[in-house]
Amino acid sequence: MNDLEILDLINEIGYLLLKHGAEIYRVEESLKRMCQGFGFENIEIFAIPSYYTISLTLHDGTPYQSSKRSRVNHFHLDHLYELNCLVRKISNQEIKKEDIQKEIKKIKSQPLNLHLILIGYIVSSAMFCIFFGGGIMEMIVSGGIGFILYYFIYLMERLNINSIVRTLLSSIVLSTIAILCHKMHIIANQQSIITGTLMLLVPGIAITNSLRDIIGGDYVSGLSRMIEAILVAVSIAIGVGIMMMILGGA
Template identity: 35%
Template sequence: MQSTKLVSNILDIGEMLLVSGAEVSRVEDTMIRLGTSYGFKKVDVFTITSTIILTIHLPNDEIITQTRRIKKYNTNFEKVEYLNQLSRDICSKKVNISKVEKEIRNIDKTKNYPKVLHLFSYIAISFAFSVFFGGIFSDAVASGITGSILFILLELLNKVNMNNIVISLLSSTLTALSAVTLSNIGIGSNIDKIIIGNIMLLIPGIPLTNSLRDLINGDIISGLLGLLESLLKAAAVALGFSLILIPMGG
């Protein structure tokens, strides 16, 4: 019973790492180190972007396997840092099960940055990229407004159980429509300069980077899956903007 709880706790840590933005190699290495620190005879971990399979071999030759299905991601590097520290503590001090469970619950309750700060960052990033790529002040203002609209749309769409690629398509389409509308009413004059900041917000940078790191580390399957998902999201973003801009001759 205790070994089953330990396996479940190790899976909890691995799942939280993966969901929070850690690369597959980090997840697998952490879980193997945790299992070894608790005296398991052998630890086998298989991780891809949507599934974690953990098998441990006990000293008495009993084998326990548990699987965890990953459906949603929510990047939070603060959680990754806390989980890394917890893993180090477990490996060096062999923390007891009850304390590990308590720490996992506390880390899971870690709140992300306030939504107001997220909204401000969307506006600031959109504004800055519009200026960086040659937009005038009114273009940057329009880009900041569409950035705020994009944030609200993503918040609403993420509450619906919808595929991430579809979310990328819908958010880019509605953002492009907002940019065109603002331009038509006189806020901003260069639509391409307005939407460039919003495009940068929708590019799946972290999944793409992690997939390349996984490929370099030899995790071919997870790397290819992450790369394919990133490319599909990027294609959905491009398609969403194209659906509005091409009929206009943009």
């Protein structure tokens, strides 16, 4: 296996790390460690949430430069864990070069289990409804909202609608259902349902990751994620507010 083939594999791993929501310092550090593991020199890496570039000197002295762009990033913690293990193995040189390709293929070929994600939407919205003080009836309705939201968000992701409009529309849908159910006297406690299902949209992760980026010294990526988090939070609030104003819920 020559240098360029190895670098292709390293680039693939870096791209997958970025795509599956790793922090920026993790992407940079992993790439650097892997390159060091193979003995390249003059390694310089720069990453932001949707892009990274890598430049180094090959063993025969030729300069090498490549970059990858990942527009749509999705959290996939399973893959993040497996990639992390793989990176550790590569940088400690515990893995044969031929096996790296197999491992990457294995990670990429895992099919996404959409049913489990649907279950996650239903269970977490129902349970957080109870967490915020709902009863049995509230739990059932908010589980139903979670079910609807899953398909709604799935549809909008297929249509490639940006995350701010997506959040705005989702929060409009969930508050409409909750307020209408309250008006029809199906449920008594409207607050628990709206707050419980809002948890599906709240950008807690974006805030967490952006701060971890800022601590790592990556102010550019930290700020861009922070702005995303703030815009998403504002769009949730606007969506709920609009529907409360129109339907007069309280």
